Amino acid sequence: MNEMNATQALVASEVSRERGIDRVLKLFAYLNTRGQPVRVADLPKALGAPRSTIYEIVRVLAESGMLEISSDDNKVYFGRAMYLYGISYFRGNDLIRRGSREVDALSKLTGESSELCMLNRNRQAVVHTHPGTRPMRIVSEAGSQWPLPWTASGRLFLSHMSEIEIRELIQPEDLILPDRRVVDINEFIGECVAARDKSIVITRGLINNFSQCLAVPIFGLDGDVQATICFVLPIDLTDAQRAVVQEELISSGRKLSMQGHDR
Amino acid sequence: MNEMNATQALVASEVSRERGIDRVLKLFAYLNTRGQPVRVADLPKALGAPRSTIYEIVRVLAESGMLEISSDDNKVYFGRAMYLYGISYFRGNDLIRRGSREVDALSKLTGESSELCMLNRNRQAVVHTHPGTRPMRIVSEAGSQWPLPWTASGRLFLSHMSEIEIRELIQPEDLILPDRRVVDINEFIGECVAARDKSIVITRGLINNFSQCLAVPIFGLDGDVQATICFVLPIDLTDAQRAVVQEELISSGRKLSMQGHDR
């Protein structure tokens, strides 16, 4: 804005005090990535925050029910209030409600694992899952979040972005797959662009070498990809087997995208 | 601590500045009681907070996904992140998971509306519901919270508290029913104490004059009431009809209370 008042600009850069709200948001995000209760004593290191601050914040959040502290080992995790607010969101969100039902129906119909996913900043959030009847373990858990280059849905979410937007969104570490292989960013962008015209995107062996992911877009009223609905399948299905479930999936995607349904 | 430095003691009492975190928690609670998107412009009045503060807080929370702002009319409500964190809690919480399944099963079996409820501070939180097949509208929505004197579950939640604890917890306004009748606090305390030995508590015509509520306790390992599972029934059922579903409900409560199941 102005280059005149550089009086405290130099001094300020060193010492930095962070807002309580920001610490809270980082704390939530951290708990979510961990996916299980975390010792309060570990949080200061993990979040790069002073101990006194963390203890105070945790106390306030636990009092309000946003977090819960297990009395024996002093671990914190999300609390009842978070859940209640979460289902309030769910109630108000038609797409998630309908999509979750559709996921359940798809899994019961086909016996395969399916998921409803949404874009959350630069991550794919798994909003709802239903395990299949196969002995294979389901790949992702509800609430978990994944780098976009790892998933078929990721290509769909980025399909209507420009190359520049995609490059901005994707962090270098997102391109590293679980087995340390690195996704080429240009190839990835190409796949995103290609996804624009497709009714289904399939990726194989990205997250592990024994599964493939089939994802179809769910379009909003203005033609953007609001969510995806996916199958997680063993990689060695025959084409015929895949074709069957694929048709069901595409039809579910169409149904959820259907426009003009009111309320 | 010291009576000497009263220099700013007088001045400070008037003006009071509130923490961001506390404002955030109040904001969440307010949104939850409203149960639907709220105009940002209304929040300062509703929360007794300065406008500049609210706009800033809402901006930060919306950026992080805890809240969502509808672009057209600038209303806020809970966001995706809240939901994701909420289901993370759900995943880690055995009781809610099993209880929700049981509620669904009960409703399908009997055709009646049923709910899973938990105590949240001095409110009864409706954690999960399943509507019945009757034409009657379900009484409460998932995520909503009710004063304890209004409900059968309320009596169970307080059944192991002392009279003094109950008096502290119950606010005067909680005793006013929707139709302006006032619950007598002493009678209420008597009902709470009486609930201690009962396997089921029934209240009739409290929230409205056409329904009754049947609630059974779900006990934790240490014998406290961790949650309740309830039916909401028309008030004019015959005793025989009620006896049938009542047995199912009690059996569900026993099953969920079952101790010694590990993991």
Add this chain to the structure above:
DNA sequence: GACGGGTGTCCGATATATCAGACTGACCCC
């Protein structure tokens, strides 16, 4: 087109929340 009510943004002042660090007590290992 003047007026009034309401919405959203911006800015400087100051009350205070955050921070660093000291302190206590528990626990373990040698």
Add this chain to the structure above:
DNA sequence: GGGGTCAGTCTGATATATCGGACACCCGTC
């Protein structure tokens, strides 16, 4: 029992987040 590591609490100092109020804007109504 001495020494080291770690968990949790407490306190005073200060960087800054909150606040009040001014401002610009929109949109009705008269």
